Amino acid sequence: MERLKIAIQKSGRLNEDSLKILKECGISVSNGLDQLRATVSNFPMEILYLRNSDIPQYLIDGVVDIAIIGENLLVEKDSGRIDILERLSFSKCRVSLAVPKTFEYNNIHDLNHKKIATSYPNTLNLFLKEKGIEAELHNISGSVEIAPNIGLADAICDIVSSGSTLFKNNLKEVEVIAKSEAVLAVSPLISAKKKETLDKLRFRLQSVLKARNFKYILMNVPNDKIEEVISILPGMRSPTVLPLAEEGWSSIHTVIEKNKFWEVIDELQQLGAEGILVAPIEKMVI
Ligand SMILES: Nc1ncnc2c1ncn2[C@@H]1O[C@H](COP(=O)(O)OP(=O)(O)OP(=O)(O)O)[C@@H](O)[C@H]1O
Ligand SMILES: O=P(O)(O)OC[C@H]1O[C@H](OP(=O)(O)OP(=O)(O)O)[C@H](O)[C@@H]1O
């Protein structure tokens, strides 16, 4: 069978989590990062370790079939030819405009005819065009946040996550241009045969991603409170209720959305639920 070629960032912010999610999909990568290519022993797939910024072109040319890549880079390098298949919920960030803290910023028109340093010229150009702003763009490939401090620009457009790089450089975020996370993207040239393998991979990815959002919860409940407890548990279907060895008590098991747990915990305790356990779920096939 022809192997599905997947591009993964060689080193950097996406590398570790990309390999982690593949591992959770049961894909064992046989050789280490020192090689630019790795085969997979238990799935018809081959891994190519590449620079993040080169990946969109490889997808367009069909050199690789799929890739794990930052959505922001697809916006920057592609004109809609590459489809996003799955959003992977890691490397969340945004592409934003920032100015020095002392800059009295009211709205985007304050950037008219100003100098803006960025590593994302296409994304920025499109945004400025939409807003009818004319600015002088300076393309730099890294350490963009330093530009205003060394007199290179009045503003910057770069990736923001926690905001600490902006803070350290006395800058403030004033406009969010695009939000981004790691995504699974596909080449427009992928063959029908490889699409079958891709569907298998997507099924696994979806099971892993779903499981990350849910917890398995179990608790002991007095029998006369079972109905009430069940009514506040937003479970998948119907919870499992098993009798305990102790007369008058049952154990309730169900699956609950990660964030919902804290919303119902007080009510559960008030109803007399005891021994509440919350456990992670590895895979979820619904
Ligand atoms: N501070 C951050 N927090 C969260 N995600 C980020 C952050 N910085 C970048 N990212 C995301 O991770 C991706 C890779 O960023 P990284 O800095 O590792 O590589 P790069 O310098 O863009 O690429 P290359 O592999 O070409 O050197 C970015 O495209 C973005 O989607
Ligand atoms: O809001 P924060 O959490 O501070 O993150 C934002 C910073 O992270 C990225 O840089 P990175 O550390 O990847 O360095 P790079 O410029 O060498 O890519 C990005 O270019 C910002 O500088």
Ligand SMILES: [Mg+2]
């Ligand atoms: Mg970076």
